[in-house]
Amino acid sequence: MDQRTRVVTVACAKGGVMKTTTSMQLAGHLARRMQHDDEPVNVVVLDSDNTGGATRWAMVAQEAGTPVPFDVVPVNQVMLNRDWIERHYAGWWIIIDTPPSDTAVIQKAIDCADVTIIPTQPSGMDLMLAGETYAATPNSIVLVGRVKPRTKLTRETLQELDDNEITRFDTVVSEREEIKRIVGTDKVDMKEYSGVTDELLDVFTQLEEE
Template sequence: MILALLNQKGGVGKTTLALNLAARWAAQGRRVTLVDADPQGSALDWAQARSHAGLARTFGVVGLPRDTLHHEAPELARAADHVIIDGPPRVAALLRSALLAADLVVIPVQPSPLDGWASAEMLRLLDEARVYRPGLRARFLLNRCAARTVIARETKDALALQETGALRRTIGQRVLFAQAMAAGRVAGEIEPDGPAAAEVAAVAAEIEALGR
């Protein structure tokens, strides 16, 4: 499966999600390659921090911030169970290429009206891609979500009404994700039985079920 985490709005947590999902699947014995398609190279920076800390490499991270991604990702998929594309914000050509490469697109959004408005452009690009990839599937994912707030509930309800639909599982607003990232780790390595790891596991399972 080629999974693309995409949103034209920056700062929605694509890289953190991509790394935590990759680590979860790798821990289950899957062969995983993460494609850093963001020119900022945050996933590559994470991999370098991990290497400097002397931590084991559990999945591959490659930098491909190019608009030929739809040609290159399928080649990577031949040697992997999951290819995860960490997409760029605001670079339309790269986004279009990632959409054409993907089997499933997950659009992380935060519980905010601004994120909802920004998603409209993402949905337009999805419609464009479906001219060439009519079977392309997509789901929103509510990320950095304080579950019991009114705005989180309203955002989740609004996403559920979209034709694209939303994943049932959500990811909470947890400091542990940022702490782990800074150390070249993922949440599940620091607190294997904690709520952050449980949320990632639940989202990973839901995505895998969609990809079958």
């Protein structure tokens, strides 16, 4: 692994679209791949949400004796700039978890990022907000979650994104009990978030070849 600093922001102006779950799962998969490759585990989630969802997740896992294999650090607007991140986490993978409604914090987190992931779910309002965020955000990718596979609504959601030429992950995240049960643990979802991580790594490979 080279020493580039890579920043991924997970952002959407709406709550309840699995931003924190996505942040923690991506960090978990990246950390485990580094462990497997005998690389230092230089992965951190910067928790910019004032409700502290990622921080709470890490605390619960720690107290259960199964800590997550990466750092989770609460941050504020002052810390959400690329210079600060480069000074403190040079050569790391940084995942920034964002609040749902604080537009100033969201924008600062986006401005730091190499890639922004926009989680959404199959509904008209969610897709509208995701489309607006996508249009205003460079190097952004929509992640469709909480889907019921093989349903008409899921097919229509993916088709609408494609028709509007909105870049999205091929992998979608299903509405599953297994996903709910990993909250507050060190576990990672091997069924779908592993695929999301693969696609994210491919995106960085393409960006770094340009």
